[in-house]
Amino acid sequence: MKAKILLLITFFTLIACKREQKKSPSxxxxxxxxxxxxxxxxxxxxxxxxxxxxxxxxxxxxxxxxxxxxxxxxxxxxxxxxxxxxxxxxxxxxxxxxxxxxxxxxxxxxxxxxxxxxxxxxxxxxxxxxxxxxxxxxxxxxxxxxxxxxxxxxxxxxxxxxxxxxxxxxxxxxxxxxxxxxAETKYVEIEKNYNELKQLALKAQSKPIVLANEMYGDIWYLPGGKTSVANFISDANAEYILKNNTDEKALTMSFEEVFAKSNTVQYWVNAGNHTSKKEMLSLNPFYGKLNVFNKGKIYGVIGKERQKANDFFESGIVRADLVLKDYIKIFHPELLPDYQLTYMKELQ
Structure with a gap:
């Protein structure tokens, strides 16, 4: 009798399991x-x-x-x-x-x-x-x-x-x-790299002030304080000049407005795809009035560019870890002494 009862229990358990499998959650x-x-x-x-x-x-x-x-x-x-x-x-x-x-x-x-x-x-x-x-x-x-x-x-x-x-x-x-x-393997790998780099950046002894983007005509399009550029700068343990802003889109400012905020800026990143500071100055003489232009470091997004194609806007969209690594190398070179920039390049 006990054997029959056990068989019945086993039978109903198997049926229940099969039913559960059919209901597999989305x-x-x-x-x-x-x-x-x-x-x-x-x-x-x-x-x-x-x-x-x-x-x-x-x-x-x-x-x-x-x-x-x-x-x-x-x-x-x-x-x-x-x-x-x-x-x-x-x-x-x-x-x-x-x-x-x-x-x-x-x-x-x-x-x-x-x-x-x-x-x-x-x-x-x-x-x-x-x-x-x-x-x-x-x-x-x-x-x-x-x-x-x-x-x-x-x-x-x-x-x-x-x-x-x-x-x-x-x-x-x-x-x-x-x-x-x-896809899951790739994502987990990039996420792990990104979070480890973010922790590495926190070991830096300094937190430099950063300016981003450039002028088009009379307007400077600065990334808002909650944009991807601002998030990268923050995760690289640097201070973006609009860090307290809450916009997720670019803000339009005049040169005078940017000039007033940029006196202590040490790094200028995402300065277009210019090949030199001289080229930048020929396009906009006002840049020469900025302290960061004369005494700081300027980086353009030209590390992987070929004619009209720029890999920063292709693989760089996916490889958040490599973009962050570039920013850390720029702001805190001592943390990544052997790393060569991937997407960015310093303008001379």
Whole structure:
């Protein structure tokens, strides 16, 4: 009798386990406040800003994609998924050697520019999906593509202001390309590096004051105090001149306003893609009035630049750890004595 009772208990336990497996909870992943996705009912539900997508299991992983923004190429390259790309717009802005070689071989087609997309060519390529930042002026083109059964996915990673949240888009691309494990491994590695570098920066004996960006015409566009640039500077244990500001966008200031705040600035970073201080001065003589121009150090984002392509805006979007490492090397060189800058370069 006891044996029968035990068999019955075992039987019902197995049935209960099987039932539990069928009810497997949906996997919900939050990339940031802007982007989240979850899997349930044999579909992937994606929310990106104001847009939502329901992708059926037979739609993913995507096998043929088109990129309409060079910045997204960084995620594709990090996952080693360049062979999925069949088209790009404005290829001259893409830095990746592998993608450029695929373009030369005719395996990746040029589908226009950020001024005008070649919609007919895009339709003829029959991509599984197109990835792009949302630009309202292209609404008609987007609608035409959708009417032809093409999935257009809007991802505005440039709006993310926390460095590791930009990196976390790797997880989404991994999910869409069937490279979940690779994406998670890459993300964890970058996150670990970033947090270790952040702790290293705290060992510095000084906390220099920093100015960022440059003037365009009569306006200086300074990153707000909660932008990614400001977050990088803070995590590198330096003091940004607008550290108390709470904006997540650039602020417009006159030269006089910046001049009034910059007397004690020691470092000037993200000073465009100029090759020398002389070049900067020829474009804007006012720079010569700044103490940091004459006595401090100035760094441009020209460490990995080739003609119109700049890897800072490609792999640098993903590799938050390397960008932070550059800033730490600039502000606290004694902490990374053997490291050579990746994306930045000092202007002479």
């Amino acid at each position: 996997e919900s992943v939050s990339i940031s406040n802007l982007v989240q996705y979850d899997e349930k009912n044999d579909a992937l539900h994606l929310k990106s800003g104001n847009f939502t997508y329901d992708l059926k299991k037979n739609q993913i992983p995507f096998k043929k994609i088109i990129l309409l923004n060079a910045s997204m190429a960084g995620y594709i390259s990090e996952l080693g998924a360049e062979n999925l790309i069949i088209g790009v717009s404005s290829p001259e802005y893409i830095y990746s050697d592998k993608i450029q070689n695929l373009i030369k071989e005719g395996k990746i087609q040029n589908v226009g520019s950020d001024q005008k997309y070649d919609v007919e060519k895009i339709i003829s390529l029959k991509p599984d999906a197109i990835f792009t930042n949302y630009i309202a002026s292209f609404d008609n083109a987007y609608q035409l593509l959708k009417n032809n059964g093409i999935q257009v996915i809007f991802l505005d990673e440039y709006m993310e202001q926390k460095p590791l949240e930009k990196t976390a888009y790797l997880k989404l691309f991994g999910k869409l390309f069937g490279k979940d494990k690779e």
